[in-house]
Amino acid sequence: MVVAIILLLVAVGSVLFHIYSPWWWTPIATNWRYIDDTINITFWITGAVFFAVIAFMAYCVFRFHHKEGRQAHYNPENKKLEWWLSIGTAIGVGAMLAPGLFVWQQFITVPANATEIEVMGQQWQWAFRLPGKDGRMGTTDVRHISPENPMGLNRDDPHGQDDVVIESGEMHLPVGKPVKVLLRSVDVLHDFYVPEFRAKMDMVPGMVTYFWMTPIRTGTFDVLCAELCGAAHAQMRAKVIVEEESDYHAWLEQQKTFAELSGRSAVTKATYRSGGK
């Protein structure tokens, strides 16, 4: 009796905790509301199954616990029941998988008008890069990395001269514009993680990974590293500031290009100003 009640309380308590939990996801800041919706669908389905199974179990314990003279029923199997339960489960699984795959298709399909930006991770800081007025980012290689060229840009690549290099650990983005975030690392695995964005992806040395999103509200968001990267993993922070387009341009004006930073500023700065967005 007591055991059955405690088991039931665990089920009821879990549901109540879910409803009244003060710990819940952060207000979303990108277009990935679909992900939240899929999580909610999953919560509904799994929550119902969890409660049903535990409540049934608690009832069995209450109803069939040992008493003098009780004999268990002899019932090796019931094919029909087992098949129906399997089919029901398959339907439930399908109801979670279908929206999941549908949203994943959107997640990996980058819109053509997305602006590319780059995030680079290294132990234990972040750097950012924006394409200059030519709209293309120059090539990079870890072999180019030096104290003067920490992001490893190719000095001979004309597309790289006007790239905006941001090492302050503070990245700005205009609200409402889709961005494709290119991710790379120069040493170990990192993961560009902003809880409010929902999207995240590992950064892997030797390759470029990506995700895309459209910021939908302005604000300042903490960047954390979500893939263990060594002793100071927890301190690897930056900020992303999503702002109105005019504020964004004002900020962009103050940033330095790769050519400026490497002392070849004269020509490129001019072109960047005149032709820049």
Next chain:
Amino acid sequence: MVDVPYEATVDVPPAEVAEVELYHPKSWWTQYVFSQDAKVIAIQYSLTATAIGLVALVLSWLMRLQLGFPGTFSFIDASQYLQFITMHGMIMVIYLLTALFLGGFGNYLIPLMVGARDMVFPYVNMLSYWVYLLAVIVLASTFFVPGGPTGAGWTLYPPQAILSGTPGQDWGIILMLSSLILFIIGFTMGGLNYVVTVLQARTRGMTLMRLPLTVWGIFTATIMALLAFPALFVASVMMLFDRLLGTSFFMPALVEMGQQMKYGGGSPILFQHLFWFFGHPEVYIVALPAFGIVSDLISTHARKNIFGYRMMVWAIVAIGALSFIVWAHHMYVSGMHPHFGFFFATTTLIIAIPTAIKVYNWVLTLWRGDIHLTVPMLFALGFIITFVNGGLTGLFLGNVVVDVPLSDTMFVVAHFHMVMGVAPIMVVLGAIYHWYPKVTGRMLDDWMGKFHFWVTFLGAYLIFFPMHYLGLLGVPRRYHDIGEAAFITPSVHTLNAFMSVVALIVGLAQMVFLFNLVWSYFKGRPSGGNPWRATTLEWQTPETPPGHGNWGKELPVVYRWAYDYSVPGAKEDFIPQNQPPTTRAIQGAAT
């Protein structure tokens, strides 16, 4: 193989393989230390696993102290925290759970449950334990070497695992990889034994479809381990080469702290594929023995046959097979080709179906049973709750796009602790309460057992259930201190402190259990040969604890399946597997 497993047979065919002469120990050393008796090896495995498991328990306390009260304990810094999580994870998954389920329970139960005198290769079986012990010693030695144990996380992802930004880069990682290689060598020797013993050494009448589910679980898990561990073996050897010889299997061109390194051309993601090709089956290598054992606990203590035995067997086999094609669901945000997501999400969610069938059949076994709320049964109930909970959160993480926000957060930590930490340990504990009388001839104390159960079950649930919600909020895992961030509210720290206090209490409750194990060995109530009135062969041995060779002069003959509980018309509410059908039934069968 009989078509309908639950019908007893009258005629049992003669044995196809003649009995082989047993190895007989000649001295105290060969009887108790370098023993070739599977029962002694089982106890050696179990005690070693428990000892190193206690180290993991202490590490979890230290981690919880740091997480609950960051900055309070000056003896825990960021590097040490990473070393604690790494060693805790590795010990729990491999050196405790795998070793205990397969080396411990497998060795003890397989020969007894299939009606064999011992494992088929006793000498190799003995070597298996000693190589395992060596692996444990090498692992434990990393606490004492310069630089300490590796802090790369139990997943050991390169490049960081072998670079200087990670603690334990000197000796820790080298010894960790060496220890894993040793463990796999030792396991392979034991694993071959378990598989061949189940296939070759079953007694007369013990068809595959009459095996207790415990044997099915351990048998399938062992086959999986034999296929999965080689991937880890290869990955460990290659990483050892990268670290010691400067090869570049997993190392691309990179710059470390401003220094150009000589590596180039390797793939960090390749390691992840190898690791999880082992790592995901590993989850089921731990889970399948737990599934099997808990089925037998529920059936015995509910005095009812396991519901849907055939479905249960096929579910075990299906889960075992499917678990080899789901590994990359650990890598949705690794940067692998995004199209993999469709495939691995689908296979992962399909696994939910055979798994759900098992859960249904456990609770349907309780339906109209005669449920004795013994300590093993309580642990079985605790297993069902924690396993259902952890299994369902797996549907979040397996569904590729849902995993994106949740991966690498405390949600993942909560999920895998619930499903492959708490749930299998519930089974381990229940199984110890269940079989301790067979091993020692004495019952464990019931009052201490119930206290142990309630504190452990409710405590573990209170730790890990709320932890999911920290992950939903966005708290990342493997942070020794979450520090300042706008989304971290003061209530996060309150919850962390609460979980830490509960963790300390749950840990202390295990001391009661250890005391019970020792106390009952000397003072426990004598159990007799079959205290739970169970049907399976291990309870029908002529001596308790079973003697050398298990069965006295004659091997048992099996006439029926393992679940003849509460058979209508039978005198008792159980019929042992080796009890021949009555004359009346024989006449019935003849007509």
